[in-house]
Amino acid sequence: MTDTVAVIGGSMTxxxxxxxxxxxxxxxxxxxxxxxxxxxxxxxxxxxxxNMSSGEFEGQTxxxxxxxxxxxxxxxxxxxxxxxxxxxxxxxxxxxxxIASGASEMTLxxxxxxxxxxxxxEATDIIASCTxxxxxxxxxxxPSFAGLTARMYLDxxxxxxxxxxxxxVKNHENGTRNENAQxxxxxxxxxxxxxxxxxxxxxxxxxxxxxxxxxxLMFCSVEVAEEYADDYxxxxxxxxxxxxHVVHEREDPxxxxxxxxxxEQAFEMADLTPDDxxxxxxxxxxxxxxxxxMEGIGFAEKGNAWEHAMDGRTKLDGELPINxxxxxxxxxxxxxxxxxxxxYEIYEQLVGEAGDRQVSAETGLACNVGGFGNCVITTILxxxx
Amino acid sequence: MTMEAYRYENGSISYPGHxxxxxxxxxxxxxxxxxxxxxxLTWTTSTATPPGVRAPNTLAIVEFDVDGTAxxxxxxxxxxxxxxxxxxxxxxxEELREPGVGIKAADGPQEWDGYRFEPV
Numbered sequence: 001m002t003d004t005v006a007v008i009g010g011s012m013t014x015x016x017x018x019x020x021x022x023x024x025x026x027x028x029x030x031x032x033x034x035x036x037x038x039x040x041x042x043x044x045x046x047x048x049x050x051n052m053s054s055g056e057f058e059g060q061t062x063x064x065x066x067x068x069x070x071x072x073x074x075x076x077x078x079x080x081x082x083x084x085x086x087x088x089x090x091x092x093x094x095x096x097x098x099i100a101s102g103a104s105e106m107t108l109x110x111x112x113x114x115x116x117x118x119x120x121x122e123a124t125d126i127i128a129s130c131t132x133x134x135x136x137x138x139x140x141x142x143p144s145f146a147g148l149t150a151r152m153y154l155d156x157x158x159x160x161x162x163x164x165x166x167x168x169v170k171n172h173e174n175g176t177r178n179e180n181a182q183x184x185x186x187x188x189x190x191x192x193x194x195x196x197x198x199x200x201x202x203x204x205x206x207x208x209x210x211x212x213x214x215x216x217l218m219f220c221s222v223e224v225a226e227e228y229a230d231d232y233x234x235x236x237x238x239x240x241x242x243x244x245h246v247v248h249e250r251e252d253p254x255x256x257x258x259x260x261x262x263x264e265q266a267f268e269m270a271d272l273t274p275d276d277x278x279x280x281x282x283x284x285x286x287x288x289x290x291x292x293x294m295e296g297i298g299f300a301e302k303g304n305a306w307e308h309a310m311d312g313r314t315k316l317d318g319e320l321p322i323n324x325x326x327x328x329x330x331x332x333x334x335x336x337x338x339x340x341x342x343x344y345e346i347y348e349q350l351v352g353e354a355g356d357r358q359v360s361a362e363t364g365l366a367c368n369v370g371g372f373g374n375c376v377i378t379t380i381l382x383x384x385x
Numbered sequence: 386m387t388m389e390a391y392r393y394e395n396g397s398i399s400y401p402g403h404x405x406x407x408x409x410x411x412x413x414x415x416x417x418x419x420x421x422x423x424x425x426l427t428w429t430t431s432t433a434t435p436p437g438v439r440a441p442n443t444l445a446i447v448e449f450d451v452d453g454t455a456x457x458x459x460x461x462x463x464x465x466x467x468x469x470x471x472x473x474x475x476x477x478x479e480e481l482r483e484p485g486v487g488i489k490a491a492d493g494p495q496e497w498d499g500y501r502f503e504p505v
Contacts, residue, residue, distance in 0.1 A: 056488060120433065121433070121434070121435050121436050122435075122436065122488075124433065124434075124435050125435035125436055125487040125488050126488055128435055129488050129489065132401065133494070133495050133496065134400075134401040134459075134499075135459055136489070136495065137481045137482060137495065137496055137497055137498075137499055138442075138444060138459065138460050138461045138481055138482070138499070139431070139434055139435060139437075139438030139439065139442045139444075139461065139481065139482045140444060140459065141431060141433070141434070141435060143431065143433060144429050144431040144442070144444055147429030147430075147431065148427045148428065148429045148444065148445075148446055148459075149427070150429075151427045151428065151429060151469070152426065152427040155427070155469060196432070197430070197432055198431070198432055198433050199429045199430070199431045199432070199433070200429050200430040200431075200432075201429075202429075244407075246399075246401065246459075247459070248446045248457040248458065248459045249399055249407075249457065253426075253427070253446070
């Protein structure tokens with residue numbers, strides 16, 4: 001048993017529209033992670049595969065065993081982790097548990113999803129199947145939850161519509177510095193505000209795209225990490241929590257209880273506060289989610305996260321850079337991969353390998369949201385030196 | 386068909402009902418929300434709808450006052466011309482979306498009828 005778990009390597013594939021199917025995407029990221037970490041396949045004792053719906057999207061199940069075979073990891077224990085779009089974060093939680101418990105000495109986590117062979121409408125329906133049947137029959141989608149919540153937020157806190165557009169502009173700008181991001185294109189506030197309505201008051205540029213891709217991280221104890229790397233990251237805090245399945249049953253629909261509780265757990269474990277975080281990756285599947293997470297985590301007071309978007313605090317050169325990778329908004333959102341890719345971005349920032357988007361950071365946070373805040377994982381990573 | 390909500394031992398009400406309430410308490414009675422009027426808390430008009438769903442699809446979260454206890458429901462509206470604070474009443478609809486066109490089977494456990502909200 002160890003209370004100090006390290007991340008010693010990571011990788012991500014190019015996100016976007018890919019020809020490869022799910023098993024090939026997972027193998028690409030997993031193989032690159034083995035190389036990056038310098039870990040031989042026979043050293044991996046546990047393999048976790050974060051994925052929401054390979055059966056529904058592609059008709060392919062059993063992907064954890066397929067990946068173990070493709071990477072020569074047998075007889076490693078393997079397990080698929082599904083927590084809808086928080087599957088990646090849940091995979092980090094499972095990998096952390098496997099090392100912290102002593103059950104595994106070396107754990108590989110790979111997250112991935114293959115989505116773009118389906119139409120946007122079909123992909124939207126597969127994702128919406130995570131809603132309650134009483135919601136599903138009305139044709140509710142995750143984007144429509146975002147529209148409902150955004151209208152309530154803007155009305156209640158007198159926030160300008162432009163503030164949401166500024167989230168999209170910032171994350172698109174960051175994405176141009178990430179060669180693996182789906183979009184390599186800057187946009188203007190005017191373009192965001194004039195784009196087609198998707199879920200009023202939200203428009204096209206308030207939403208992440210449908211994406212194929214995969215990402216991976218390698219976990220071990222700090223003692224083992226010292227054998228493999230000079231620079232690595234330490235999982236100093238992690239928390240997971242759920243909120244109601246039925247979104248309208250929440251006391252305050254603009255508060256994501258899973259974000260609040262999981263971040264409280266992570267900060268308590270790390271003995272840190274929101275002020276100690278240097279960089280964050282938040283689950284900006286929709287622009288409004290960046291505000292709700294900032295407030296739930298404690299980066300902003302309730303009802304004023306939008307002011308931080310307006311004054312530039314969350315830009316790459318701001319006081320608290322948020323989504324330097326481009327976020328889900330620009331980097332893309334291959335469901336099971338996203339939480340792992342968030343962790344990979346924080347890892348890259350902490351070990352100084354983030355290239356053109358490198359910020360000064362010793363401590364970073366990733367918040368991965370499933371459903372519309374239904375289940376949430378918050379992870380805090382710190383540089384070892 | 387009714388728009389059945391549950392009242393729990395602690396007095397709270399939820400729609401839809403659950404085997405246990407938020408605090409773990411058991412349900413003690415059912416309440417038909419279709420007999421009440423409610424107020425729109427927020428709404429959206431979705432243009433990117435899944436297979437079998439009308440486009441555009443205007444949805445609202447409505448809050449009902451049941452003898453002093455608030456309970457909410459989400460549903461389609463009968464018109465796109467809605468506003469926050471508008472008073473609405475549930476109206477039965479045989480088919481809210483086309484069965485079996487999306488990922489869920491037409492003859493499975495998913496119900497396809499229900500109530501839309503109509504301005505009073």
